Amino acid sequence: MSVIERNVKELLSELPDGVELVAAAKTRQPEEVLEAVKAGIKIVGENYVQEAEKAYAVVGRRVKWHLIGSLQKNKVKKAVELFDMIESLDSVAIAAEIDRRCAQIGKVMPVLIEINSGKEARKSGVLPEDTEKLVREVLSLSNLKVMGLMTMGPAGAEAGALRPCFIETKRVFEKIKRLNLPGVEMKYLSMGMSDSYRIAIEEGANMIRLGTRIFGERGCQPSFHLSAVPTQERQPLSRN
Numbered sequence: 001m002s003v004i005e006r007n008v009k010e011l012l013s014e015l016p017d018g019v020e021l022v023a024a025a026k027t028r029q030p031e032e033v034l035e036a037v038k039a040g041i042k043i044v045g046e047n048y049v050q051e052a053e054k055a056y057a058v059v060g061r062r063v064k065w066h067l068i069g070s071l072q073k074n075k076v077k078k079a080v081e082l083f084d085m086i087e088s089l090d091s092v093a094i095a096a097e098i099d100r101r102c103a104q105i106g107k108v109m110p111v112l113i114e115i116n117s118g119k120e121a122r123k124s125g126v127l128p129e130d131t132e133k134l135v136r137e138v139l140s141l142s143n144l145k146v147m148g149l150m151t152m153g154p155a156g157a158e159a160g161a162l163r164p165c166f167i168e169t170k171r172v173f174e175k176i177k178r179l180n181l182p183g184v185e186m187k188y189l190s191m192g193m194s195d196s197y198r199i200a201i202e203e204g205a206n207m208i209r210l211g212t213r214i215f216g217e218r219g220c221q222p223s224f225h226l227s228a229v230p231t232q233e234r235q236p237l238s239r240n
């Protein structure tokens with residue numbers, strides 16, 4: 001059994017019922033993603049549209065594809081064609097573009113609103129206090145469906161330091177859920193990564209996004225480097 005296969009099987013047997021596992025595939029080779037899928041992964045999370053296209057060419061529609069990285073306007077057309085969910089929506093301008101592009105292909109895109117729960121400067125996500133406003137703006141766009149919230153928490157924080165961020169995100173989630181806004185279905189709370197998923201689940205996550213725990217440490221694969229991607233096609237490195 002390969003390491004990836006063993007990791008996926010261990011995780012799937014460990015996770016409580018009702019918690020969806022997203023394999024966070026950034027920097028991984030399509031073949032590694034395929035291996036994870038063959039071991040039982042049902043959702044692949046991608047940060048970059050271009051990387052997603054490469055993996056999609058190998059893996060295809062046998063899994064769901066989630067965008068978990070920030071989206072630029074000029075990538076929205078491709079993104080709405082490829083992805084089954086956008087977990088990282090944090091601006092009304094991008095929401096409007098998603099709506100326009102979805103209308104062209106007759107698709108309704110499920111979205112999660114990304115919360116900057118650590119309230120870091122220069123980070124993706126809306127502040128907790130601005131979340132309801134964005135949800136209300138998005139619900140008027142008929143080709144998007146708000147289905148929950150996603151958060152990362154502060155980069156590089158100890159797992160324990162993330163707990164308050166998860167608690168805050170869950171609080172906002174419940175608050176918006178209670179509003180019963182038309183067309184809004186608060187179903188998914190996507191939080192927790194390899195170091196923090198147990199804590200996230202304790203605090204109410206029902207979707208977790210794991211990269212390292214499935215594929216191993218990033219940056220030690222000799223075969224893929226961002227530098228191998230032509231500069232004009234690179235997405236900005238919005239995550240670190």
Ligand SMILES: *Cc1c(COP(=O)(O)O)cnc(C)c1O
Binds near residue numbers: 068152195212239
């Ligand atoms: C990379 C990434 C993950 C997974 O991180 P790991 O620590 O490798 O599990 C989850 N979510 C997002 C948005 C990411 O960019």
